[in-house]
Amino acid sequence: MSDALVQISNAVIEGRVKDIPSLTNTALSSGLTAKEILDKGLMPGMDVIGAEFKKGKKFVPEVLLSARTMQASLGILKPLLAQAGEKMAGKVIIGTVKGDLHDIGKSLVGMMLEGAGFEVVDLGKDVPPEKFVDAVKKEKPNIVAMSALLTTTMRSMGHTMTALKEAGLREMVKIMIGGAPVTVDFAKQIGADGYAANAPAAVELAKKFINSN
Amino acid sequence: MPLYILACRVLQSMMEPYLRDTSIPVTFMEYGFHRTPQLMTPALQEQLDRITESSVFIIGYGLCGNGLAGLRAGRHTLIVPRVDDCITLLLGSYQSYITEFTAEPGTYYLTKGWLESGSHPLKEYRELLEKYDEETADWIIDEQYRNYKRVVLVAPNLEELDAYRHKAREVADFCTERWGYRYEERIGSDEFVKKLVTVAFQITESTDDFLVIPPGGEVKQEMFWR
Numbered sequence: 001m002s003d004a005l006v007q008i009s010n011a012v013i014e015g016r017v018k019d020i021p022s023l024t025n026t027a028l029s030s031g032l033t034a035k036e037i038l039d040k041g042l043m044p045g046m047d048v049i050g051a052e053f054k055k056g057k058k059f060v061p062e063v064l065l066s067a068r069t070m071q072a073s074l075g076i077l078k079p080l081l082a083q084a085g086e087k088m089a090g091k092v093i094i095g096t097v098k099g100d101l102h103d104i105g106k107s108l109v110g111m112m113l114e115g116a117g118f119e120v121v122d123l124g125k126d127v128p129p130e131k132f133v134d135a136v137k138k139e140k141p142n143i144v145a146m147s148a149l150l151t152t153t154m155r156s157m158g159h160t161m162t163a164l165k166e167a168g169l170r171e172m173v174k175i176m177i178g179g180a181p182v183t184v185d186f187a188k189q190i191g192a193d194g195y196a197a198n199a200p201a202a203v204e205l206a207k208k209f210i211n212s213n
Numbered sequence: 214m215p216l217y218i219l220a221c222r223v224l225q226s227m228m229e230p231y232l233r234d235t236s237i238p239v240t241f242m243e244y245g246f247h248r249t250p251q252l253m254t255p256a257l258q259e260q261l262d263r264i265t266e267s268s269v270f271i272i273g274y275g276l277c278g279n280g281l282a283g284l285r286a287g288r289h290t291l292i293v294p295r296v297d298d299c300i301t302l303l304l305g306s307y308q309s310y311i312t313e314f315t316a317e318p319g320t321y322y323l324t325k326g327w328l329e330s331g332s333h334p335l336k337e338y339r340e341l342l343e344k345y346d347e348e349t350a351d352w353i354i355d356e357q358y359r360n361y362k363r364v365v366l367v368a369p370n371l372e373e374l375d376a377y378r379h380k381a382r383e384v385a386d387f388c389t390e391r392w393g394y395r396y397e398e399r400i401g402s403d404e405f406v407k408k409l410v411t412v413a414f415q416i417t418e419s420t421d422d423f424l425v426i427p428p429g430g431e432v433k434q435e436m437f438w439r
Contacts, residue, residue, distance in 0.1 A: 101360035
């Protein structure tokens with residue numbers, strides 16, 4: 001892998017926000033495309049930090065700084081990604097479920113989905129089931145992504161699933177869920193289409209949904 | 214069958230009055246595991262596995278961010294309070310917790326345990342300032358805590374409330390100045406913990422309030438859902 005991409009990955013892993021604009025610009029002037037920088041520099045960096053966080057080797061502040069670093073790079077890359085005529089991969093509605101005010105992970109996933117070419121409608125935090133239903137009606141997304149950070153609020157995901165079913169919208173969208181306490185078993189139990197353990201995995205899952213259509 | 218108690222230190226002061234006249238061996242584990250739930254399971258597993266004789270273990274933990282998920286009973290029987298975390302235990306009942314949660318989902322709870330050795334926004338902010346420049350520390354702490362609306366100090370009795378009010382206020386003042394939190398206090402109840410320590414060892418099947426994990430069984434997240 002090119003040295004510039006390794007440096008970008010490392011900057012993301014170490015959360016060096018200040019270094020990332022020049023590293024991104026250097027990579028671009030060396031001939032790398034925005035997509036290459038995203039897929040082979042930023043994403044692998046987030047993969048590493050996500051895995052370390054799961055293992056308890058990194059903590060929330062470090063993950064936040066990595067996300068901020070990634071965001072700074074994406075700010076430079078986004079217009080280029082659009083310019084390159086990258087087709088919109090699909091539309092995602094994303095939100096943290098009712099009763100839950102944690103939005104860091106959700107926003108990170110939204111940001112990375114955007115980077116991967118998805119159109120993202122972010123409903124914010126503490127989003128009640130009916131708001132998800134209304135948004136699906138209005139936005140007609142391919143995917144609904146829900147986040148919960150508390151074992152007490154995970155159940156709201158099930159309530160949102162039920163609300164979508166009752167509104168006759170369930171079959172129109174793929175549903176993916178995530179958040180620290182969420183598990184693959186829980187996803188199966190409430191009938192979600194998929195679970196992602198971290199932000200890069202969420203992007204992979206979203207891509208898989210679109211490609212399987 | 215021998216009886217053991219394996220609990221988080223956060224419950225110590227609530228449990229002790231009920232343990233004075235017993236000879237049940239008690240192990241209180243350090244606070245902190247809630248922040249790293251993935252380290253909680255192996256630490257507790259080690260404690261269980263050390264006892265070679267089949268025993269009943271009263272577990273003074275809730276699901277605790279999935280920290281208890283995956284804990285294997287092995288040769289023992291485990292009695293586990295069916296709660297998400299210690300806040301329900303300190304408030305005294307599941308209903309009390311739901312009442313608080315419904316009133317304000319954005320509640321940051323403080324307890325003796327958190328104030329002494331756990332973590333809270335003020336302590337974290339001070340640590341961030343040691344590691345990062347001020348702008349970065351500000352950004353990190355805001356990202357994490359700006360969405361909460363109130364701080365609630367929970368204590369099992371008035372004495373503990375009085376003893377920790379000063380520390381709690383210091384944290385609350387920081388949060389109020391920064392994010393406009395309001396500060397409240399709750400005297401919990403030792404009802405849940407009392408039942409856990411004094412009668413729960415007799416139950417043989419899971420109830421609304423307690424899970425019974427038989428030998429060979431494993432604690433699973435879905436067991437806690439109500």
